[in-house]
Every structure is written in structure tokens, then in C-alpha cells.
Amino acid sequence: MKKNILFIGYGDLGSRLASIGQDDLVITGISRSLKPTIIPDQYHSLDWFKNSAQKVNLLKNYDCLVITLTPTSFDEAGYEKGYEEGMKLISNLVKNTSFKKSLLISSTRVYKDSEEPITELSNVNSEDFRAKSLLESEAIYSKGINSLQKTIFRFSGLYDPEMKDKILYKQVDEFQNKLIPISANLNRLSRDQAARIIMNFCINKTDLLLLNVSEPTVLAQERFKMLFPEKNFDDFFRIDNPGKQLDISNLLKSKLLDG
Structure with missing residues (x-):
């Protein structure tokens, strides 16, 4: 039986997920930007910053929620708005919807540079405004989403194959x-591989709560x-x-x- 997925921030990764998940997933996509190259089973265009009160017809229950956020600009204000305010608005958007599990795509940018191996428990970079906004969005997500399981993937730098x-x-x-x-160290992740990992998370049972996701350094x-x-x-x-x-x-x- 296909899994019902709500993908908020549906764009490049969402399109790649839809392309490989046709036999396993029914995807509802919500995006602030123009229509993506691959339209999911249901698609809603919604700028949650400008139209936060706009109603979107959602199911009461989904198998999985996937959230990807981006900064509105690359300065401190853009990160705060894109990640912190954005996560608050998304939490409000889905406040009446429940999920069996949910996934927030975050970034390994939250960690300090280090010559030592970085695990999920390593020190974060509390002095960098980008890291602070990412970490705050993770905290808002953990508190604000009605999901039985809440998982965070910290992706390294994404690239087209x-x-x-x-x-x-x-x-x-x-x-x-x-x-x-x-x-000195390069950390990267193919966008195709990222989409495959997201699909496997949506389909398979896992008890992971926080995970570094990257190709080998x-x-x-x-x-x-x-x-x-x-x-x-x-x-x-x-x-x-x-x-x-x-x-x-x-x-x-x-x-x-x-x-």
C-alpha cells in the first residue's frame, strides 16, 4: 500500500523523490516558489510568509511529513526568516494534521569545523548565525509538529551528479x-542519493532521531x-x-x- 506523504518545501528534492517514488508514495507538495519540474500527486503553491492564513486542503493524517527550508536571503535576517519564522508558520499550517513520522532536512553547517570526526553529538557552532537559525528551526520543529516520531537529517552540501x-x-x-x-575536507551529497534516502525513510521503519547524512569525507x-x-x-x-x-x-x- 502506498504511503501518503506531505512534502513542505517541495522543489528539487521533492521532484526527485516523486520521480523515483511513483510506485510507493502518494505525495502532496507545498511550495513557496514556482511550479517544480515534476508535479506531485497533489500540489499547492503557498507563500507561508505572505499568505499564512490561506487554507490548504490537507488530510487529517499522513504517513510521513518531510520539511525542507531555505533562507530568504543569505544574511542573518534571511536565515532567521527562512528557518525560524518559516518553521513557526509551517508548524501552524499543519497544527490540525497528525503524522506517523516526520523528517526535517537540516544541515551539517550546525557543527564547528574540526580535524576530528564529527558525530551527531559533536559540539555545534553557536557563534555562527547560520548555525543558530538552523538549530532554532530544529528546536521549533521538535516542539511544534504533531508526529509520533520526529527525525532530523543533517545533510552535507548537495550537488547535482x-x-x-x-x-x-x-x-x-x-x-x-x-x-x-x-x-581541507570535502563533504558532499548527491541530490539523487538524498532523494533515495528520503524515500527509504518514508517507506521503512526506523528509530533514528538525528542523523548526519553525507557521502564519505x-x-x-x-x-x-x-x-x-x-x-x-x-x-x-x-x-x-x-x-x-x-x-x-x-x-x-x-x-x-x-x-
């Missing part, structure tokens, strides 16, 4: 005698050497921070990577 090493290729191909700063210098064995990394890039070495052991032990 065909653009995985764009920054490396672009710097080498279009080099203008200027070194580009880069993190790679060293920028090693990746460069693999792509350009005859070139010197230091001629194109300079390491300006350690980045994050993510511990994804809990992800690897789960069934979320199946399929």
Missing part, C-alpha cells in the same frame, strides 16, 4: 593566476590528485580551513542507503 567536481575543473580549466581558498588534495595526476594542487588552491570530517557510521548501519 553531473556537477560533482565543478569547482576543481573550473579552476583548472579557467585558471586566472589566482589561488582559490578551499576546505574526501580530502581536497587527494581528490585533485585523482582528477589531475600531472598537476600540482598548490598551484591552483590554498587550504584556508579544516572543514568537517563527518562520522557517518550511523548512516552506514541504517537501511537508508538501500536501493
Whole structure:
């Protein structure tokens, strides 16, 4: 039997989920932006900042809720509005709806850069306004959603599969005698893989509450050497921070990577 999914913030990830989940999911999508490339089974266009009182015809119960948020701008005010105010408005939007389980997509940006492996219990970066807004949205979600199980996935940087090493290729191909700063550790996640993980969460039983979701961390210098064995990394890039070495052991032990 297909699972009924409510996806708030339906966009690129929602479209990818709809593409691979046709046999398993019935998706209702709500989005602030223009219509996505792949329309779900039901679609509602709603800017919750401008039309928070607008009624949306929802079921009383869903198998799963998925929420993705974005900043309205990339300054502090944009993060506060996009994540903190946005999460409050979404909580109000679904206050009369119950869910068997729910999923908030957050980010590994909440952690401090570290040369040590970062687990779900590692120290967060309370001094960064982006991290603070993300963490506040997680707290609002945990308190405000009527769900039997509430899970948070902290995604690393998302990329389109065909653009995985764009920054490396672009710097080498279009080099203008200027070194580009880069993190020592690179943490990334394919958008296709992210959608597959979300689908597996929606379909399968799991007791995970907080999870780092990323591909294995790679060293920028090693990746460069693999792509350009005859070139010197230091001629194109300079390491300006350690980045994050993510511990994804809990992800690897789960069934979320199946399929």
C-alpha cells in the first residue's frame, strides 16, 4: 500500500523523490516558489510568509511529513526568516494534521569545523548565525509538529551528479593566476542519493532521531590528485580551513542507503 506523504518545501528534492517514488508514495507538495519540474500527486503553491492564513486542503493524517527550508536571503535576517519564522508558520499550517513520522532536512553547517570526526553529538557552532537559525528551526520543529516520531537529517552540501567536481575543473580549466581558498575536507551529497534516502525513510521503519547524512569525507588534495595526476594542487588552491570530517557510521548501519 502506498504511503501518503506531505512534502513542505517541495522543489528539487521533492521532484526527485516523486520521480523515483511513483510506485510507493502518494505525495502532496507545498511550495513557496514556482511550479517544480515534476508535479506531485497533489500540489499547492503557498507563500507561508505572505499568505499564512490561506487554507490548504490537507488530510487529517499522513504517513510521513518531510520539511525542507531555505533562507530568504543569505544574511542573518534571511536565515532567521527562512528557518525560524518559516518553521513557526509551517508548524501552524499543519497544527490540525497528525503524522506517523516526520523528517526535517537540516544541515551539517550546525557543527564547528574540526580535524576530528564529527558525530551527531559533536559540539555545534553557536557563534555562527547560520548555525543558530538552523538549530532554532530544529528546536521549533521538535516542539511544534504533531508526529509520533520526529527525525532530523543533517545533510552535507548537495550537488547535482553531473556537477560533482565543478569547482576543481573550473579552476583548472579557467585558471586566472589566482589561488582559490578551499576546505581541507570535502563533504558532499548527491541530490539523487538524498532523494533515495528520503524515500527509504518514508517507506521503512526506523528509530533514528538525528542523523548526519553525507557521502564519505574526501580530502581536497587527494581528490585533485585523482582528477589531475600531472598537476600540482598548490598551484591552483590554498587550504584556508579544516572543514568537517563527518562520522557517518550511523548512516552506514541504517537501511537508508538501500536501493
